[in-house]
Amino acid sequence: MSKYGLSSEQVQQSLREHGNNTLPTPPRESFWQKLLENFQDPIIRILILALLVNVVFVYMGHGDWIETAGIFVAILLATFVSTWSEFNNENAFQKLQEEASRIRCKVWRDGEPVEIAIDDIVVGDAVILEAGDRVPADGVLLEGELKLDQSALNGESDEAKKLPAAAGFVWGEKIDFLAEERVYRGSVVVEGAGVLQVAKVGAASVYGQLTQELKEDERESPLKLKLQGLAEQISRFGYTGGVLIAVAVMLHKLFLAGGPAAYFANMTAVLQDLVQAVILAIIIIVMAVPEGLPLMIAIVSSLNMRKMLRDNVLVRKLVGIETAGSLNLLFTDKTGTITKGKLEVVRFITGDKQELTSFDALPEKIKELTYQQVVLNTSAAVSEGKIVGGNMTEAALSRYLGSYRTQEVPQRQHFVAFNSTSKYSWAQVASANDTYCLVKGAPEKLLLRTGFYWDAEGRRLALTAGMKQQLDARMLELAGQAMRMLALCSYEGAVDGELPERGLTLVGIVAIRDDVRPEAVEAIAAVQKAGVQVVMITGDRKETAVAIAKDAGLLQHPEEVVWTSDELAQLSDDDVKLLLPRLRVVARALPLDKLRLVRLAQELNLVVGMTGDGVNDSPALKKADVGFAMGSGTEVAKEAGDIVILDDNFLSIKQAILYGRTIYNSICKFIVFQLTINASAVAINFIAPFINIDEPLTITQILWINLVMDTLAALAFGGEPALKQYLEEEPKRRSAPIVSRKMLLSVVIGGLYMTLVGIAFYKSAWVDHLFRDAANHIYTYTGFFCTYIFMAVANGFNVRVEGLNPLKNISLNKAFLQVMALIIAIQVLLTYVGGRVLRTTPLNAGEWGVVVLFSLSMLIVGVLGKLFMGRR
Template sequence: MARYNKKYRGLTDEEVLKSRERNGSNVLTPIERDSNWKLFFERLTGPLGHFIPGWNNGDALIFILEIAAILSLIVAYLESGAKGFSVFFEPIGIIIAVFLATGVSFYFERRANKEFMLLNKVDDEEKVLVIRKGRYTKIAKKDLVVGDIIILTPGDEVPADAEILESTNLNIDESTLTGEPSCRKSAKENDFDPEATFPTNHVLRGTKVLEGHAVCNVFAVGDHTESGKVMEAVQLEDSVKTPLNEQLDRLGKYIAYASYVVAFLVIFGRVAMLIKNLDDGSSWYDFEHIDYHIQSVMLAVAIIVMAVPEGLPMAISISLAYSMQRMLKEKNLVRKMHACETMGATTVICTDKTGTLTENNMQVYETRFYALEGQRLSDDAMSLIVRESIGANSTAHLELLPNGTFQPLGNPTEGALLIWLAQNGADYLQIRSDVEILQELPFSTEWKYMATVVRSSNGKRMLYVKGAPEIVLRMCADCAGGATEDEVRRQLHDFQNQAMRTIAFACQELDEGENVISKHAVTAGRLTFLGIVAIADPVRKDVPAAVKECLDAHIAIKVITGDTACTAKKIAHQIGIWADDEDERHIITGPEFEALSDEELLEHIEDIKIVARARPLDKQRLVEILQKKGHVVAVTGDGTNDAPALKQAHVGISMGDGTSVAKEASDITIIDNSFSSICKAVLWGRSLYRNIQRFLLFQLTINVAACLTVLLGSFIGTDMPLTITQILWINLIMDTFAAMALTSLPPSREVMTEKPRQRNAFIISRPMRESIAVTGFIFAIITLFFTFSFEHIPFYKSWPDLIAKGLSEIKYLFSGALSTRHIEQYEHGLIFTIFVMFQFWNLFNAKAFMTGKSAINMKGCKTFLFIAAIILIGQILIVTFGNGFFEVKPICLWDWGIIILLTLIVVFGGEIFRLYRLFRKRRKNK
């Protein structure tokens, strides 16, 4: 047990109880987790969730589906007396669609959260050494209270915020809060650093003791600690809507408005046809026509139901869930489904430095020992001096890990020196056993060096000094190897310009009885300067390439770190975001950042690339300003200090070995800590958004075709050519398989050369609108032609006969001379199959959308082909065996062949259109 200058009494049991009652316990309030039922039903409320206290908004499309289901139930109830229970199939199908869509997303998010919990465990039962009632004792971390006296030793995690009363050579790893891997702490005013993020005489919960020991007085516990304040900020309700949510809400409104317009036009068209056909002098509003008007209203409601894309919420849920699973294989644990797609819309990535861009592992980068002058470390007597000056004059240790690597114990800088020794064939433990330690002067921020007097293995008394190069150089009388002071300073300047930490070494042979350490200072006057070692926290090997990929994808990267401006600039230069011609406009320090108003920041935010000496909440404010500027922001971080920004961002990305607070605040956890995994997330996100667009192109074409068929049919006097159950198959079951087919398409590297989409850009682009309108209209006209032909031609004998007679009868369309008959089930099967096969082939056109490739290019599309085959087989089975349920009869093989050849025109037409667009694009580029 370390000895201290003062005797401490600590708290009594009564004082502990009073303190806990007054200041609370040392437990961070966990993030409140809603019950599974609440989370599930929140998804069903749609925008109404905004009016329920404590609930989040649900999906607008889900809400529209629910309204459609209610209207459909009303219509089914009114028709059930005449048509039987089968009329309830559609509302039941819509309800199933709602629960499947919400269930899929709910299941995968809960599953991801369970996997996440395995990465994130907090142990409040960890024992802490305290002084109570004048005696040393160990208690659980959670039992600490304000006023407790705690004892800190190397390796301890600081259990609460405390003021240092006494300390010896105390060095704290504060990276989880400030990004600083090593901070000197002291109770002496002379040691206070005015530029430190937190006071020099304070130690904070969640940081770790690297070396030294201290006795401290706890002044904040639990939620009142700095970590607790960060956790509280993390628990604030999400206030940022994701780009996909905004797009789908907007799409849902458009679909709703469009369906209302079409429904009104259908009623208007039927009334117009009624007026046109009145020949008995009665009025269209007479009571005798009430049944006709009820049927018109029911048809309008059916239009609204049909216009709503029942399969879309499920398709998006399946798409996101599929991407979640694929991204997990890429070492991205996605906890919130929206994050898959939102990564593709990201325009700015705000990243910390330590542990994200760098390895958080100090290493010797380069050595310059003038004493050796090219000799190996194992050579002559002079190299012995170098080995002892590192191995003996040190307080650190190494732990040998099972994989053969070393883990530093104690000061990470000294640990890096010992690892360098080991890599060069020198065992620091053997060095220490070979020498006799005679006298020590520990490192202090006051004198900025440490010294040790030893009896060397060669029997000589030696003084070894290690510390800040400027200080050590001034203490020396000469330099080894004939080096000059100017040469040393040039080398030192070169290392420091590369943002590396430099350590200088010196030695002196002592006479017997010579005393060179007194009053906390070295008084030797014959020191020889041995050399300099440059130490750095190296950039992760994958980071420069990953950063370049992000920059090529037009994503800006901003570094926020607690390090100095010089270190931050050098790291930024190494990873490729800081060019030689950059000026001070592109870097700002935390105090400067805090001094600027929001308006000033909005004006200059685009120029800022680095925020140095940042405090924990600076990153959060930076994210908020970028969001006000219209950016979609992703934030990376692994420390508690990063949690508010991770929560505020559109996508928070934590590292697998980060703190529990950081991971709790994030949407994605990078399991392998690799920055390149972020690029993969962007690739998947952009590809996913394009796949969602492809699916929308596919499904909305179906909906437009169906609605136009009914709308135009109401003006020419035909009823719906498709039954309720047929529409259900087309809109729900078939679209679900189509979603699986389109989301199975492999991501394209081409998307990583494009600019991020504009956040306010509508998800239905102009080319999509044109394709949906034109293709949907053509499908509707063809479907109406066959419906019209079957209604007004006496019987179906063959396709040539049908087409010829249909065309000849069109001239009688408005003359009233046409005879009408009931469409037979076989003919219903033909219309149903024609409509489905048009959509089936259009699936291939959707696959080729925005790729510049042919629809029949199937490279890497095995899953797509497999699912397409299932759709085709499903249609054959339904037509063959779904007699009563789908109101069809089996189609003969000859008719199947004719339909397939007839509908193949969709693919050929799409190929011609794509060639035309490609030709125009190339011509424009010339």
């Protein structure tokens, strides 16, 4: 029986009064809600308008149901693909989160220890805590002594000591992570055991309160802003082009009739011409809208999301990966992201100043004594010669041993645990032949007591004052590299009472550090080269943070800035904004510091990313343009993030940026490809009436071009690979238009050439003579229609690469070849079956040769255009 805990009746009463321990979760969107939200996309809205206009014309008998169906399918596919991808990833994320709710906790109920789900804990419960447990609710310690890792709550890596509360203690509303009697949900027990009396559960806990801060409205993504601007430009271009073409057609009819009097004499013909002109204008307006763009964005996002999952990056929201490619500034955690997230022994220094990096390299005598220090001079549990639980330092020492075991381990006779006063622990042990002591602790304390050291041959030699000074100097250097020192000593003989003040023998000094991930150094360099400013934010002291930042490549120049939280607090917002471009490290950071830095960076119109794993990081993760939550972090942090980094590795953040830029570049390629076709089609149809060309492209041909080039090309460009060269580009400004000058110039050059080729086919006798004679020039007209499609295909190869080789990296997107081959095959087939509907007829081998040569000339124009733009 226990004096703590609740009875079944008390549990029910507490449940009625305070509720259970279930954490509040942000409202979750259903599939249909997400689908409806995706219909708000600016390009989708234009498509819906075009669809409604087409429906009206079909109803009146003047529209084309194929084009109408095509637009309808494009809208549905685009919205469904993006919604389905996001919904599936959200479900995958939910499965990760559900694991947290399956945690079982041991509590006293009705005088007996029972195991219950974490959500079933109530106020007043007595929870049994042991090393390795995660604290399930806020409360006070009733008995025992604990050391907690509270970094998930306050970002501090130092372990917090917790002691039982005094009699009559009242919880109140105060939040104090440093108070010894207060224990908060989300902390992890690293050492000790005790009983916790629950004071706050669920939403009332500090952990739960922080989840309520995640309801802030999100800022629009850079891509969404750019697409809104593009939609407005396309609308203006389409409407203007449509109206001008309708006017041009009517003027052409007027000219052919011989003047206004003759033309308006037959009002029936005038009305028929007017209807045809309006239909053509509507077709042009519809064609100006790249309905494949939303589908292409959905496809490329979906494909890359699956690739990213293989790289340990779970995208919860499509907007997250789009925005990652536009990052200007990334605030990142240190522990586990830049560093390995666990302490490791990185050096072993012997008494004669030899420095060894691996346990296997130690001399046999020193190796054996080091092993005994780890498994005998410890307060942690030991199983089969290996540490179980224990604090971070003991876990590091245990990993350092690897698989090493001795056949005979001495018997521990006496043990004195580490305490903050003496700063060492010691154990007296006895082997078959000897009794001696093992001492482990702070070097500054133990070196004062040493007079000897063990050498490589296992001899006990004198440790001189000069040797101690050299060791002190070296330890000072290593401390500047963020290493902690731990001295291992032995004492020959038994001890009665206190450890002697003199006569210890130095086994060695262990240097321990949470080392920088080698791959993180490379990834940080790549991200910085990509134009993204990386700022490390940590709860560690300034000296440690600076050392890690230097090793990681974040601090390289004297003018770069390092702040502590106190220094940051003394600066005005204007001062922070002024110095922000030079900022590289913030030490001893608080959650409010992160929020402030994100806010100020966004006020500078920067696209800001934030990494985090703790509850304390959640508000900043939510406020940032893209939040990277760590996979090992808290459920609250993952809820706040847009992207979950499953392996906690900065390398995965680099990959997220790369994939984000891949999506953006793929979208830009598709836009250039599509606008080149649209611009040339509008230009040809606008110019045609003024140079006496009647229907250079028929309405059905325009519809076919629009349908096949939008939808199939979306599939082709959707599979573009993630190329490392994208990380060498400067990030796009948040306010910059998606269509850059270079893209616009490419559209103008390509569109102008396609227009000139069209005019040549209709007005050049030389071109006409390359085809068989026919009264209606049907062979020439078919030749132009095929040439136009094939030139568009050739231009697809132009725009998919930056360089002069149109086949570069084509093996990485075989779908591109397959789709383009399908377009060509369908076009060839249409010359045989299109007939009067598409104004086509079969061509002979010579005529196909002319078509192919004109089409391939588009590749030459692309190369010349790139050379011209390169010179500019």
